[in-house]
Amino acid sequence: MLWVDLRFLSRNWLKTLATTLVAPVLYLLAFGYGLGRGVTVEGYSYLEFVIPGIIALTAMTTSFNAAGMKLHVDRLFYKCFDEALMSPVSPFALIFGKTLIGVVRGLLSTAALLVACFAFSPLPAISGLFWLTLVVTCFAFSFLGVLVALIAKSHQDMSVFMSLVILPMSFLSGTFFSLNQLPTALRIVLSFSPLTHTSVCLRASALGQPFPWGSMAVLLGFGAAFFGLCFVALRRASL
């Protein structure tokens, strides 16, 4: 399943990478350099603070879109996903295969963004835990992309999910500001966003703080839940 998506990526890599990086680089310039110049958050410059957040949201949006949109198009417009459903490929292989392109593209985009960040500021500390967080994040949001693509009945359903869930999550999950500034009730609500835990983990590892293993566990839990729900959605796709 990954092979076909990699063929597409190899033909369109420049276009894909460029479109993926436009938004995060704009965020970096607008928030990191524009609004955030001279601002400190929790003892760090705003740029140091915001880079892990922008990387988190890039990992989320890229992996969700890469896994979800291609499957959505294959299922509802090209109808070629039917061919996969009629082949003797296990549901596990189908779901995992469609997920992997999200992980590959998510990691490539964040790596490219890190290179871009290097042009603006010193790189954050990139440890093994930083990459572990990114890999888990890309898997979790790729599974979510596959799940939504399997459930969506129209292009509008995908757009609605993007507008009502992904977009608010991008801005509210501790990506651009510290959650410690928020009232407790709102902090509790935002703890239900997987991206919040990505931001917390990435920022802690980038800034050399103690790693929040609790957030990593929650992130893994979200990933496992999305993966499980993909099986339910795939079964319902052939009723």
Added chain:
Amino acid sequence: MPEVIVTKNLTKKYKEICAVEDLTLQVGSGEIFGFLGPNGAGKTTTIRVLTTLAKQTSGSVWVAGYDVKKEPEKVKKVIGVVQQHLTLDLDLNVKENMALHARLHHIRGVERKQRINELIDYVGLTKQSEKMITDLSGGMKKATMIARALIHRPRLLFLDEPTVGLDVQMRRRIWDLIRRLNGDGTTIFLTTHYIEEAEALCSRVGIVNEGRLIALGKPAELRQKVGLVAVETLIDSKFTRYQYFPDRNAATEYVQNLPSEIKTIIIRDSNLEDVFVELTGKKVGGDER
């Protein structure tokens, strides 16, 4: 002739709508079986159940001896499917679409390459093998879908409206391809709403209307039921009356006794459309008679 498809009281409902009702059917190995009926009659739904894409609401279905509900993985290994609509990946070229399908069927390495080249040659697309799908004509796309469906050497090939939207020349090329496939040992289950297609290709046909099987047999047997000879008479230059007779003599006798003011009279062999119209009161295209 062992049976490749067996359905017993197959019913498929979507909420309150009954798409297929109580379908009992057998298709033997080596047949070209035609499933004939108007749009919306339940043909595609039946194929979706037989090919594991949809689960029946009730009844039993066996394909190649496997229960489609309990053993879908085994069914998938022995069937090839060419759907009515285009199901090729438009981001890939002809060879890549076939390679993807080969990978889905666990055909590896050298065998995969050989099989792709063989089939591309078989359907006459050697010159187009590196072309993107969007650069192919409708007939070439259909031929690619057929070649792709054959990559894992299926025993049974489902063709859902294989020539819909194709020009006459390409339709005949696809017919030749279907005959060649059948001659090479593949059982074919095809749906169509083109009467001439069913008559040209099928050894047996099932006629379906509003989800129910209303006739089943060899085309000649079904024609015999309504009468082998049809007489069309144009009444008042407004509507056509159809009468059926067992042979030409009976038809000629009837024509000789018609009033002299009827100017337009056609005597011809009956066809499957006549069978359908007689059984349902509708044309296969869906219009009321």
